[in-house]
Amino acid sequence: MISEDTVRFAAVGDLHCTKSSAGSLRPLFSQAEKAADALLLAGDLTDYGLPEEAHVLVEELAAVRVPIVAVLGNHDFESGQQDKVCEILTNAGVRVLDGEACEVHGVGIAGVKGFAGGFGRRALGPWGERIMKQFVEEALQEALKLESALAKLRTPHRIALMHYSPIEATVQGEPLEIFPFLGCSRLEDPLLRYPVDVVFHGHAHRGHPEGKTVNQIPVYNVARPLMQRTYPEQPAFRLFEMQRESVNV
Template identity: 70%
Template structure:
């Protein structure tokens, strides 16, 4: 599909959960995304256990991608305690891995961080009581601050936020209510209200809802691959998002 001067196309997907046995299973999928879009956004849980072997398989599967690739890691990518190894291998494969940083692709700014859990709205966990609870909440606050810092660096008229955990409850609807607090945090929504974006992409909630909106009306897309496979079986398991390049257009178009 030829590039358009009027819009930039993003193919977004998360939760590929690549294992050592995934070799050859995703190469055609990623190539299809590459042919459909101008940039590929990867929303975490790219590997299953966060090992070097899995990251090398993923890097090889991405070998056919000919467009810019931007990613954040997910909780599964941290499982083995060496997320820096996953990041290094993906970086060598041409993926820009964001962890509280920002980058720009053809005039569109992208701010990314993993995010964290803690719940939504009045059900958000508060920093009160045991030290372990306070530490948990501090991690959520830290991730929100990283997102805000990344957003604040952007000077582009068009902006995208890339996460693994959800910033709103709307896109985790469909998951068991008991695990809502572990699927995201409203604290991630707060920077999005101060620094408006055109769209937010996240994964993590495999049984959630594909799309909802922030308080300010910004579209939030849950692009967990298992969710897209189940809800859109007749379409490729990535979200194709077109962003008009005319800065005068309304944000979120």
């Protein structure tokens, strides 16, 4: 039951649902529904981006009665059928965000997949070969989509939901060589102009569960493999409680 002054969000990413996942995700979703007033899915919902996998995921989510908001991840693009995956999820009642915003229980949510590119001074710049410039342009476009979504929100409390990380802290623990492919500081820039209460992302399975932006916004890596390994005694999602006057975890 929703409290008059508290809303609880359960956030998890990197479900990597396959054609043979039937029955394996249902217990997690059941626990999330009992604990929270809404479920947030931070990308890599499927393993190969296949419609068949999306149908299995929809069946796993069928018993969830709270609102579900999601973004896609890189795995959901693998087979070039991301539009079909999105359609299947949308038809099942999942709100899939791609540069859009929505409101759940009075809380605004801006969602985007995000992209890679690296962090801070080591972030890739738009210089050199055309394909390198295109790579950076993709990151810039994702950041602009996030900024556009955030700018639309007028709610007192706001959440940013993405797949790639906007900060380096939550990918710590991954091999240093792949840091540039786990997220991008360009995704942090919109969060400085349009601050939110919390950011959720996935993607970095061996990363760190939490960090902060430069303006002290809490950022949580909710990749399911990381949640399972870091908090083995708890369900593999991050529960975030948002109150009218303050925010507590």
